[in-house]
Amino acid sequence: MSAQRLQSGGRIDRQQRIEFNWDGRSLRGYAGDSLASALLASNETVLGRSFKYHRPRGIMSAGVEESGAMVTIGRGARRDPNVKATMQELYQGLHASGQNAWPNVRYDVGAVNSLFGRFFAAGFYYKTFMGLPPFEWGSKGTGLWMKYEKIIRKAAGMGAASREPDPDVYDHAHGFCDVLVVGSGPAGLQAALTAAKAGMEVWLVEQDCLLGGDLLNLADEKTEKKRLELIAELEQAGVRMMTRTTAFGLYDNGIAGLLERVTDHLAAAPAHLPRQRFWTLRARHTIVASGAMERGMAFGNNDRPGIMNVAAGRTYLNRYAVRAGQQVVVATNNDSAYDSAADLAAAGAKVCLLDARTRIGSNMLDIAGAANISLHTGSVPLNARGLPAVNGIDVAAAAGDGWAFESRLNCDLLLVSGGWSPVVHLMSHRGVKPVWDAEQACFIAPPIEEPIHVAGSAAGIWNTDACFDSGKSVGARVVKALGGKARARAMPEVGGWANPIRPVYEVRVDGRKTKAIVDPQHDVTADDVRLAHREGFVSVEHLKRYTTLGMATDGGKVGNIIGLALMAEAIGTEIPNVGTTTFRPPYTPVAIGALKGRNVDEHFRPLRRTPMHDWNLQQGATMTMAGLWHRPWYFARSGETINEAYVRETETTRATVGLCDVTSLGKIAIQGPDATELLNRVYTNPFAKLPIGKARYGIMLRDDGMVMDDGTTWRLSETDYFMTTTTAHAAKVMVWLEELLQTRWQDLRVHVTSVSEQWAGSAVAGPKAREVLSACVEDADVMSSDNFPFMGVIETTLKGGIPCRIARISFSGELAYEAYVPSDYAPAMMDLLWPEAQKHDGCLYGLEALGAMRIEKGHVTGAELDGRVSIDDAGLGKMANPDKLFIGKAMRNRPELLREDRPRLVGIKPVDTGQTFNAGSILCASNKVSGLGEGWITAVTHSPAMGHWIGIGFIAGGHQAWEGKTLVAADPVRKGNINVEIISPHMYDPSGEKMYG
């Protein structure tokens, strides 16, 4: 292969030299080059190694279907593997390297695999699961596989991704338009212009860095003039033109996924720009003008460096000014190769054209003749010679229905055209099954009921002028569908070649063994397809999975048609009878980072802060996550561990007073003339007679009788309630109430509104709680025990004029209050409460101490109310009022839920009080430590009140069934087995004297 950069022509800027690094060596190219064109011009022949056999690979195409020049771009954290060199724009300092090779792609030790090719045939990997004969024959299984799997995996593969965190930023964006046009070839440009001129808002997306599609690869000035004129008109018409943007998928309701490569082509990307942008575009109509891809043929060594498709040869010549070879053989079975061959001959190459067809029209003969091309009809390549790059071919000539060896030809470049495949991928994403057109030897997308239209060569229209016309036709059709005015135009006929194509998928001659590659990315050979057939895999889907044909990063763009054809031949049927491949998104690979966008690191999830967040931090809080909330976990003093801190906080709160940020509790305003009725229906216990100024603890069930949530509801007025929920179930309860009101009980005049964010709350708990609050309210009388009994609610004012609502309720089991202020006043409230608490040697406490105190009391939370628990299981059956209706009433009386041996809430303590056990442990009878056991532990803590470790959980039959017995808390993967006893869940102040006191 002796490629040469031409002195003139092309779309490169010869004034801008660009230095880049290939496999440790510094090379040069020009602005406007792709990495592939620059490597080609530098006569770099071997650019990759194949997946299994480590065969040398060079440039095979000039587009997204590239399967040879797959390289790694960048270094360190920015290492991006499996990039197609054909799609990578060259920039100053670009660092590219070969992959799947050692020490490098030119001299690869792994190439020894080729010698053992017969062992690596189709299904090789699956067969290794069956064991290594003869060592693992019989009942020994596949133990060795675990060992040699690593070797197999190391030997096979493509590039390796960086293991460092991705340092780049990715953007997400939403767009809306009337018409999306995918592809900016002649059909796309014309369709976009037709729609835009009729007043439609049009987005034109193009994966290339330039608009024009195949027009960019033509050398004549007239075509270039037309391209520039069209672009100017599109600009004038206000079309949004997005280059470097791939429409990678079409989805329901006109949604297209677009990937915009914002800075991948820049040597130094500005810090404020994302690397890529992921667009969700909603278009009323979509025009798919995605072009067609040229196929190869399967023949011996058809993957050698120096063999590429014909259109690529023309692209490198006319767009990049690189003549890819001096002695060129062009092999074709259709008309499209002739112009390309003529261009190469005009550029000084010695061109020999093999046409598989025995009869061709005078027009093709004229082209060949005028270009001084040596034309061989009825001829095809049989085998490529030369290593590592092609230096000649064996030519076969038509012999009956098959081929026979004819001669040898020397060449340094072999261009192959086995026909064209319209890019029907996007239509396939919509569930459309393409239809085989035997005349054109390709799949074509049929009409679809959705507002999606196909134009140009994507619709099987081959001639450039006809593609322009199809763009006009489809554009006008879309305009009319959108209610605009446009002159209807006939759609050009499918096809357009003067001479019919002669389908050639594989060239082989009896008695000559060759390795013909069908899918170069996964090294699937023609023999592999036949082997799959012999082993019983006849459907296209099975073929794919058994041979891995079409499963690599190109998704079958290159090999699928040939694979189908070979299978059809093996079965003795036609291609459409074998089946069609369903192409799925993405059309080309999309980085995981682009899918994730900015939702990474600290923004992986939105962080929910309470209005006291900064205040808590200032007091030395260590924070923890509670759902999305950030809550104080504990407030360690100097040198304290978490265990020391929460025990101190618990003891201090029980001894004097503690303050705790409880803002995260769900809070819902229930308002309206029928608010009482709503509450009475959703809670198991009666609310009809709850006086104004009082709160009541309530349990709500789901329809199936299981507990949904618990909380207190405060009556503020005749028609106004303030409901609190658990932190975990706040959103669920809110949604549930809305659903009830909007679907079942539309007659109830009630509005529910989340006020979780409106009110910031602090628990004030402990024997000194009343003193602390009394010192903070403007009117201390409201806090007296007579004025403010247990479960009382007051609306009052804190000092400084802060409006405040307080309820005397207790989660800790102590005399306790929850005080709420409008959120912006939260720091001010804490600045009032905390100095008063300090006067009583009080403390701030976090989630850990809060948990310890509620476990001591046997209070349930989301950890217990996990959806499997009935109200009786939770020990709260008495709260289910038999005299009224409520949601879940009927279903809670199902026999299954009334069984005496259901798991019931219990307390748990270790037999040896010096021991501890974990939440999540399984409770087992001591003589049967296996299976699912008899129950489980939901929460644990050290109990300062009891002086040892305790827990709560559930066990079959509850406390009474296990009283006095020793059980095992089994925790096989962590702590092991601990002997425990079952006790009442009400472990601290069971009579509630402190709470009521």
Next chain:
Amino acid sequence: MVDRVSALAGHKGSGHQGDPGNTGVILREPPDLVLHQVAAWQDSIDAVGKSLAKLIGAKSVAGPCGSVSGSKGAMLRIEPMKWWLVGVAAPEFDAEQAVTLDLSHSRTRVCVSGDDAAAFLTRHFPLDLREASFPAGSVASSATHHVGVTLWRSEDGYELFIPRGFSLSLWEGFVESAQQFGVEIA
């Protein structure tokens, strides 16, 4: 009366960030939001709407997904049966007519203005903000990063009402993504 402390207090940042050659987006938090909700019933919605329009000094009532501004404030129709009053407190209503709620502390108000304000918002919201679809006065309930946000196109730009607890987290994300347009934090 003590001062209110915004959820963004001390964390907003300041000045120009991002694209040095452009200021496409201006982010601002108007202070001391006054936001009240008025929720009516099927048979009272018309009368309540009219009384609210009168309260804010407007001649018409805000319809679904719309708003009306008057000399004393604005009314936003945020749900079929609910309005938000911005800048003015809700009047007293008999519960048979409507119920009211002070939500002034429940949301953080963020005003997004500048030539690229709409483009910036498309980075976060799946909303069609083109002029024909979302003219001045429009209101939408939407979401970004799974957080429900109310969007109002006022005379000053696009106003976001973000649940207070999430607002700093979203603000950080906004400032970061707005840098591609050049952002001024006012």
